[in-house]
Amino acid sequence: xxxxxxxxxxxxxxxxxxxxxxxxxxxxxxxxxxxxVKTLEDFRKLPFTDKGDLREAYPxxxxxVPEEKIVRIHSSSGTTGTPVIIPYTKKDIExxxxxxxxxYQYAGVTPRDRVQxxxxxxxxxxxxxxxxxxxxxxAMAVPLGPGxxxxxxxxxxxxxxxxxxxxxxxxxxxxxxxxxxGIGDKICLxxxxxxxxxxxxxxxxxxxxxxxxxLYDIYGLTEVYGPGIGINCxxxxxxHIWSDYVYLEIVDPKTGEPVPDGQTGEIVxxxxxxxxxxxxxxxxxxxxxxVPGPCECGSPHPRIDIITGxxxxxxxxxxxxxxxxxxxxxxxxxxxxxxEYQVMIDHMMGHDIMTVFFETEATGEDRxxxxxxxxxxxxxKIGMTPIAKGVPVGDLPRSEKKTRRIFDNRY
Numbered sequence: 001x002x003x004x005x006x007x008x009x010x011x012x013x014x015x016x017x018x019x020x021x022x023x024x025x026x027x028x029x030x031x032x033x034x035x036x037v038k039t040l041e042d043f044r045k046l047p048f049t050d051k052g053d054l055r056e057a058y059p060x061x062x063x064x065v066p067e068e069k070i071v072r073i074h075s076s077s078g079t080t081g082t083p084v085i086i087p088y089t090k091k092d093i094e095x096x097x098x099x100x101x102x103x104y105q106y107a108g109v110t111p112r113d114r115v116q117x118x119x120x121x122x123x124x125x126x127x128x129x130x131x132x133x134x135x136x137x138x139a140m141a142v143p144l145g146p147g148x149x150x151x152x153x154x155x156x157x158x159x160x161x162x163x164x165x166x167x168x169x170x171x172x173x174x175x176x177x178x179x180x181x182g183i184g185d186k187i188c189l190x191x192x193x194x195x196x197x198x199x200x201x202x203x204x205x206x207x208x209x210x211x212x213x214x215l216y217d218i219y220g221l222t223e224v225y226g227p228g229i230g231i232n233c234x235x236x237x238x239x240h241i242w243s244d245y246v247y248l249e250i251v252d253p254k255t256g257e258p259v260p261d262g263q264t265g266e267i268v269x270x271x272x273x274x275x276x277x278x279x280x281x282x283x284x285x286x287x288x289x290x291v292p293g294p295c296e297c298g299s300p301h302p303r304i305d306i307i308t309g310x311x312x313x314x315x316x317x318x319x320x321x322x323x324x325x326x327x328x329x330x331x332x333x334x335x336x337x338x339x340e341y342q343v344m345i346d347h348m349m350g351h352d353i354m355t356v357f358f359e360t361e362a363t364g365e366d367r368x369x370x371x372x373x374x375x376x377x378x379x380x381k382i383g384m385t386p387i388a389k390g391v392p393v394g395d396l397p398r399s400e401k402k403t404r405r406i407f408d409n410r411y
Contacts, residue, residue, distance in 0.1 A: 001248060001249070001250070001261055001290050001302060003040050003247055004243065006244075007247050007272060008039075008040065008043075011037075011247065011270065012037065012038065014272075015035065016034070016035060018064070018278065018280075019034060021064040021065070022062075022063075022064035022278065024053075024057050025278075028049065029047075032046070044249075044258065046280060046281055047281070048256060048268065048281045049280055049281055049283065050282075050283050051076075051283075054084040054223065055083070055084055056082075057085075058084070060085060060087060062085070062086065062087060062276075064275065064276065064278055065087075065089055065276055069089050069090075069275070070087040070089060071088060071089060071090050072087075072088045073087050073088065073123075074086050074088065074123055075123040075124070076222040076223060086276070086277050087277050088276045088277075089276045091273075091275055092225070092274055092275055093132070095225070095273055095274075096129060096225040096226060096228060097133055097135070097136040099133075099225065099242050100130065101137040103216075103228050104137050104139070105137065106216075106232075106234070106240065107193060107216040107231060107233075108234055109163055109191060109193075110137075110139065111139050112139070113139045113162045113163050113191075114142055114160060114161045114163070115134045115139050115140065115141055115161070115163040115193075116155065116156055116161035116164050117131055117134070117142065117143045117145070118144060118145065118146055118152060118165060118167075118170055118174075119146065119166065119195075120146045121145050124222075125220075125222045125225070125226025126226065127143065127146075130165045130193070131143050133228060139163075142155060146170070149173065149174065149177055152174060153177060153183065156174075156187060157183065157186045157187065161188065162189060163189070163190070163193060164191070164192045164211070164213065165194075165195075166192065167195065168194050168204075168207065169398065169399040171192055171194055171211070172203060172207055172340075172398065174211070175206065175210035176210070176398070178211070179210055184210075187211070189211050190213055191213050191214050191216065192207065192211060192213045192214070192215045192216065193216050193218050193231075194207075194215055194216065194218065195217070195218040195219065195220070201328070202331060203339035203340070206338070214234070216231055217237070217239055217306055217307075218230070218231045219231065219239050219241070219304075219307070221284060223277075224284075225245075225271075225274070229246055229269075230242060230301075233295065234297065235295055236291075236295055236297070237305075237306060238303035238304060238306070239303060239304050239306070240295070240299050240303050241301060241302055241304060243300070243301050243302055245271065245272055245273055245274075246269050246270065246271055246272060247272060248268075248269060248290070248304070249267075249270075250263070250267060250268070250288070250289060250290055251266050252265050253265060253266040253311045259289075261289075262291070262292050263289055264287055264305075264308065265287070265289065266284065266285060266311055267286045267287070267288055268282065268284065269282050285310045285312050286310055287307065287310060287311060287323075288304040288305050288306070289304065289305050290302060290303070290304055291303040291305055308323065309324050313406075315406060315408055317345055317352050317384060319384075320382060320383045320384045322382050324406060326382055327356070327378075327382075328341075330374065330377050330378050330381055331358060331374075333377055333381070334358075334370065334374045335373070336361075336367075336373070336390075337359070337390075338359035338393050339359075340358070340359045341356060341357060341359070341396070341405060342356075342397075342405055343355070343386075343406045343407065344409065345410060347409075347410040352410065353387065354384070354387065355386060355387045355388075355389060356374065356386045356388050356389070357389045357390075357391055357396060358374065358390055359392065359394070359395060360390040360392075360393070361392075362390060367390040370390055372388070374388040375387075375388045
């Protein structure tokens with residue numbers, strides 16, 4: 001999407017001194033005079049920044065301020081090898097809290113709410129970001145962090161928590177435990193703020209139904225503050241991205257060229273106010289699309305659709321490319337399945353074999369019918385036929401963090 005005049009002015013002003021402030025970008029843009037960048041077309045000619053670039057700057061090579069201005073570091077999660085260390089200034093921390101408080105406001109959270117925070121604290125950005133936003137808003141933080149489900153539920157009842165912050169996997173685990181223990185009448189939750197991993201419609205419906213809450217998707221990544229740079233509002237499921245803090249592009253993952261609004265592509269972000277580690281055209285690898293037109297809520301901030309997957313999530317089986325979102329669509333379309341699934345991909349006797357395990361309440365011949373139906377729908381929608389295996393509800397693993405669903409054992 002096009003930059004607003006204010007965004008362009010902010011970017012061009014930062015470019016006047018970026019290479020002097022940042023050794024990382026002095027090297028990244030060697031041979032490029034950023035003062036020659038004057039239009040959006042000029043901006044789009046700049047090279048992308050990727051996570052591999054950031055890893056090479058370990059430990060503090062991304063810093064664009066003197067070390068005495070760095071008040072905190074965070075590190076991205078979920079990858080092996082050299083981590084990415086992101087330095088934050090005092091202003092960065094304050095700006096992040098402002099954005100996160102705005103997320104809560106868009107979800108209808110008020111200072112009268114009690115917000116139970118289950119994501120992890122420490123180098124990961126999640127827990128502390130959720131807490132800072134709560135405190136900025138003026139609500140009550142109940143900062144438990146991850147795990148210890150018994151204590152989570154006890155505090156949820158005793159503190160009468162009204163808002164749950166969690167990954168979708170842990171929200172589902174808590175919902176199932178509440179139902180199993182028969183304590184739903186003692187739970188006061190009214191909203192769930194869910195982030196960190198994509199989740200399908202069946203999972204969304206189960207969590208909302210079993211917890212009795214409105215659900216909101218929060219978006220963010222450590223490299224760009226953390227969670228809290230966007231959320232959906234009460235009027236729509238698409239997520240508003242805070243355009244006063246980040247500039248959003250959607251590009252073709254293969255060519256890097258911008259795609260028309262409404263077409264799916266890779267999210268690319270440029271920070272507008274970040275001091276400690278500004279980012280220029282950072283490839284997130286998240287796949288989504290810009291939702292055209294104004295939102296009913298009246299917000300001026302642009303919207304992206306729910307994240308459909310990541311460019312690095314794709315697997316290829318028997319010559320067919322597929323993403324987790326497509327598998328979830330099949331699960332959702334198949335009658336008799338629950339929300340949880342697990343995929344095993346193996347290579348045996350010269351052939352790829354893909355097995356989709358799914359949870360179902362069906363048994364005997366009814367379960368076999370659901371299995372055959374899922375295989376047929378998978379073939380029709382994706383283009384290849386897996387082996388479908390139904391298992392009882394609760395048999396597949398649950399996680400307090402992110403749930404791994406696809407296991408490729410071929411390599």
